[in-house]
Amino acid sequence: MTLATLTRPWAAMSYGFLDASAKREMRRKIIKAIAVPGCQMPYASREVPIARGWGTGGLQVTLTLIKPASVVKVIDQGADDSVNAASIRRFLSRVSGAAETWDTLEATILQSRHRIPEERLRDDQVLVLQVPNPEPLRPVQPNMSIARQMHADADYGRLWLVLYEQMVRSGRIVQGAAYPSLVNGRHVMTPSPIPRWDVPKLHMAHHLTLLSAGREKRLYAVPPFTRVEPLVFSDVPYQVEDHAGLTCHRSGLSGVFMNEIPQDSGGSVFEASDSNLGIKAIRQAEGEATKIGPMWYENGELRP
Amino acid sequence: MAYVATRGGERAIEQAERLYRQEMGQITADRVAGLRHALPLLVDRVMGEASLYDPDLAALALAQSGGDLYEAVLLLRAWRTTQPRIAIAAPVRLEELFTHRRISAAFKDIPGGQILGPTLDYAHRLLATEVLEGTPFTPPPVDPAAHPAPAHQPSLAAWQKAEGLVADRPSAPIAPDDIPDVTREPLLFPAARAHTLQSLARADTGGVLALGYAAMRGYGNAHPTVNELRLAEAEVMVRHPSGASFSAGRVKVSQAEVTSKGKSGLLELGFCATFGWNEVKVIAGATLDLNAPGAEKGSAVEEEFVLYHTEPVEASGFCIHFKLPHYVTFQSSLDALRGAKAAQPATEEVPA
Amino acid sequence: MSAPLPTVEDQRDTATFEALMWAMARPGTIHDLPEGLSDLILALVDRECKVMVDDPALARLVATTGATLVSASLADHAFCLSADRALAVLTALPGGSALYPDQGATLVLPARLGQGPALRLSGPGVDGTCDVRIGGLPDGFLAARAARCRYPEGIEIAFVDGRRVMGLPRSTTVKVL
Numbered sequence: 001m002t003l004a005t006l007t008r009p010w011a012a013m014s015y016g017f018l019d020a021s022a023k024r025e026m027r028r029k030i031i032k033a034i035a036v037p038g039c040q041m042p043y044a045s046r047e048v049p050i051a052r053g054w055g056t057g058g059l060q061v062t063l064t065l066i067k068p069a070s071v072v073k074v075i076d077q078g079a080d081d082s083v084n085a086a087s088i089r090r091f092l093s094r095v096s097g098a099a100e101t102w103d104t105l106e107a108t109i110l111q112s113r114h115r116i117p118e119e120r121l122r123d124d125q126v127l128v129l130q131v132p133n134p135e136p137l138r139p140v141q142p143n144m145s146i147a148r149q150m151h152a153d154a155d156y157g158r159l160w161l162v163l164y165e166q167m168v169r170s171g172r173i174v175q176g177a178a179y180p181s182l183v184n185g186r187h188v189m190t191p192s193p194i195p196r197w198d199v200p201k202l203h204m205a206h207h208l209t210l211l212s213a214g215r216e217k218r219l220y221a222v223p224p225f226t227r228v229e230p231l232v233f234s235d236v237p238y239q240v241e242d243h244a245g246l247t248c249h250r251s252g253l254s255g256v257f258m259n260e261i262p263q264d265s266g267g268s269v270f271e272a273s274d275s276n277l278g279i280k281a282i283r284q285a286e287g288e289a290t291k292i293g294p295m296w297y298e299n300g301e302l303r304p
Numbered sequence: 305m306a307y308v309a310t311r312g313g314e315r316a317i318e319q320a321e322r323l324y325r326q327e328m329g330q331i332t333a334d335r336v337a338g339l340r341h342a343l344p345l346l347v348d349r350v351m352g353e354a355s356l357y358d359p360d361l362a363a364l365a366l367a368q369s370g371g372d373l374y375e376a377v378l379l380l381r382a383w384r385t386t387q388p389r390i391a392i393a394a395p396v397r398l399e400e401l402f403t404h405r406r407i408s409a410a411f412k413d414i415p416g417g418q419i420l421g422p423t424l425d426y427a428h429r430l431l432a433t434e435v436l437e438g439t440p441f442t443p444p445p446v447d448p449a450a451h452p453a454p455a456h457q458p459s460l461a462a463w464q465k466a467e468g469l470v471a472d473r474p475s476a477p478i479a480p481d482d483i484p485d486v487t488r489e490p491l492l493f494p495a496a497r498a499h500t501l502q503s504l505a506r507a508d509t510g511g512v513l514a515l516g517y518a519a520m521r522g523y524g525n526a527h528p529t530v531n532e533l534r535l536a537e538a539e540v541m542v543r544h545p546s547g548a549s550f551s552a553g554r555v556k557v558s559q560a561e562v563t564s565k566g567k568s569g570l571l572e573l574g575f576c577a578t579f580g581w582n583e584v585k586v587i588a589g590a591t592l593d594l595n596a597p598g599a600e601k602g603s604a605v606e607e608e609f610v611l612y613h614t615e616p617v618e619a620s621g622f623c624i625h626f627k628l629p630h631y632v633t634f635q636s637s638l639d640a641l642r643g644a645k646a647a648q649p650a651t652e653e654v655p656a
Numbered sequence: 657m658s659a660p661l662p663t664v665e666d667q668r669d670t671a672t673f674e675a676l677m678w679a680m681a682r683p684g685t686i687h688d689l690p691e692g693l694s695d696l697i698l699a700l701v702d703r704e705c706k707v708m709v710d711d712p713a714l715a716r717l718v719a720t721t722g723a724t725l726v727s728a729s730l731a732d733h734a735f736c737l738s739a740d741r742a743l744a745v746l747t748a749l750p751g752g753s754a755l756y757p758d759q760g761a762t763l764v765l766p767a768r769l770g771q772g773p774a775l776r777l778s779g780p781g782v783d784g785t786c787d788v789r790i791g792g793l794p795d796g797f798l799a800a801r802a803a804r805c806r807y808p809e810g811i812e813i814a815f816v817d818g819r820r821v822m823g824l825p826r827s828t829t830v831k832v833l
Contacts (some may be wrong), residue, residue, distance in 0.1 A: 015661065015662040018385065020386070020669070022385065027676075028732075030677060034781075036810075036826065039758075041757075042492055047381035048489070054621060067667070068659075073658075076628070076629065077631055078632065082629060083316055086314045086317055096659055097660075123682075142602065144493065144612075145601075172641075173640070173645045175640065176636035176638075177632065177637070193636075196454040215621060223680075224682060225780060225782055240617075243639075273632060285611040
């Protein structure tokens with residue numbers, strides 16, 4: 001054996017940026033994450049050419065899955081052309097040759113920060129959610145070693161207590177995004193800072209969701225057909241954002257999650273947060289042949 | 305299509321990056337070489353935090369980032385990710401270090417001697433403003449000692465151990481090739497000893513100083529005495545597949561060992577080492593290492609607290625990520641807040 | 657800069673993982689590996705791994721990855737070609753702990769998919785229930801598996817039949833019909 005057999009010809013970059021060893025570790029951890037839905041699996045989390053906190057966890061998952069035939073969609077706050085989404089999408093296609101798309105229906109891999117598209121995902125699609133803080137217990141226990149023990153013991157009492165206190169103090173649960181949810185009846189996870197509107201899209205879904213926190217080095221998954229139940233009291237139903245009655249002032253869409261745009265004259269107008277859905281709706285209205293897929297919500301109601 | 309026109313993210317990021325790079329100007333090999341030679345300690349610091357020893361690449365990273373150290377470290381770490389591992393170097397032993405500087409504050413003199421080496425410790429910190437008026441600063445020549453200090457020095461802790469003064473950390477024997485690597489496996493707590501030392505070696509100099517200083521001021525349990533501080537060069541010994549061991553070159557390293565009297569009545573040691581010469585970092589790091597055992601959970605010297613919060617790439621990345629839009633989460637909170645406001649009158653009627 | 661092209665190894669490993677990932681995400685469904693069982697070794701293990709393997713040819717392949725060859729009780733991955741030994745290996749493999757479920761091992765073994773006893777699967781990844789047949793397993797294998805899978809502890813199993821692979825993660829409940 002020589003040194004040469006242990007190495008390879010120099011190349012500026014591996015296919016998909018990550019080297020083979022990094023990808024193998026990701027593969028091993030993704031398998032474990034799928035096997036124990038909602039349970040945070042620690043991983044080494046390599047440094048990638050974007051800053052920590054900017055989607056490095058999602059990026060490592062996507063880079064592990066990507067191949068030239070992949071079609072990637074990247075969104076940030078629901079928008080494909082937001083600066084960080086554009087930057088990540090450009091990087092992905094640059095290191096893999098995969099095709100880019102803005103259309104949820106065309107994508108094979110969807111990497112997202114803070115939103116799940118409004119069109120239903122299919123069983124051949126993978127949703128990769130970027131996660132800033134993977135630990136739902138962080139607000140009640142910042143120490144990760146203690147929090148790990150609490151997960152091991154399924155000790156979620158303090159989390160329930162926080163929700164109960166909110167009920168008592170404010171008359172309702174005031175948790176905004178990143179609503180803690182019980183997965184497969186065992187582990188509480190944070191679904192990443194998606195709005196409450198999006199959490200039911202993970203429950204008994206057709207697609208596979210991989211959630212990855214690069215900075216915190218934790219990876220977890222929600223396989224298809226897996227129970228994802230927001231923590232609620234039996235007499236207080238889960239409440240999504242009150243957006244069902246709002247209409248997008250640009251596309252005319254209603255029954256989707258909205259961005260609120262404050263107006264100089266006071267008050268607000270609303271626009272669909274899923275920006276490419278808005279674009280498709282406008283195109284359709286202008287008579288273009290554009291396909292809008294089946295939606296999770298219909299007339300503001302979640303479809304079973 | 306009006307939807308798209310108001311955004312145009314792709315063009316914006318392209319031009320924003322150009323604006324930044326325009327300020328930096330052209331980067332040439334000469335400029336990189338100039339940085340490498342003019343700023344060796346900065347190059348060292350960046351190499352240490354990047355855990356990548358290559359002064360040329362470190363100088364290039366400094367040139368590309370315009371001296372933003374967090375950017376430079378990220379550039380190097382990201383490059384490091386792409387490199388295959390072809391061999392594992394043999395552990396470096398203290399006695400084998402090619403030592404430039406070695407001092408102990410614990411004793412007036414020590415076996416092997418105190419070696420001041422290169423330092424500004426006793427210099428008067430005066431700006432050479434004449435340089436700006438056209439008079440170059442020419443360093444006065446060094447008068448070599450009659451007898452050069454020996455290149456290799458024994459370890460002071462070895463003497464202390466022989467004297468029965470030092471409590472040895474419990475350690476399990478491990479084959480050099482099996483030493484865990486924090487860049488290839490997750491950091492979990494209680495951390496493997498190797499993970500702790502590797503994390504400190506990669507840690508942010510400023511962050512380690514802030515927490516180490518807090519420990520020194522009294523937020524820790526142990527007050528450090530510098531047992532031994534070294535600036536040295538280490539041979540990188542690797543094994544050829546044929547079995548022969550050879551040096552792949554030398555790297556500059558610094559290391560500090562600090563000590564204090566422990567509860568056992570013996571001396572306890574804290575240790576930190578890093579690539580490059582960076583005395584502040586290794587003294588502060590060793591102080592944190594000294595204070596970690598038995599520290600209260602969540603205290604500023606506890607291992608988890610220290611190692612998570614001194615990781616330069618994670619800390620700086622998360623800090624700047626707050627510039628990213630968060631309007632979806634904000635919208636979600638706003639909805640909950642309005643909902644709570646609407647629910648409020650009902651709860652106010654509840655008798656106290 | 658033009659995008660780098662995947663090497664033959666990149667393509668094989670990515671395709672292998674895709675098959676295994678969907679096999680684990682949808683227990684009971686069958687997916688195609690590029691070549692067969694040995695693909696899984698190359699796509700999954702390297703010098704960070706401890707591997708149990710009971711076949712000399714596979715052992716040589718594992719050795720090229722840099723993984724350490726160990727007995728089943730220490731392994732994070734096991735490749736067991738002999739049906740006679742599968743039960744003992746399954747019993748010995750680490751199942752992780754409630755604190756570290758990720759330390760549960762992955763077991764790869766040959767089986768005859770579509771033959772053998774009828775099984776009804778349910779759990780995450782299964783829409784209601786899914787009926788499959790898995791042949792070539794030693795007696796008592798599924799009972800031993802049930803005993804080892806004390807959720808969230810447990811072991812992932814990949815059954816390989818030629819180029820075909822079916823996954824059985826620890827989260828799946830198996831009922832013998």
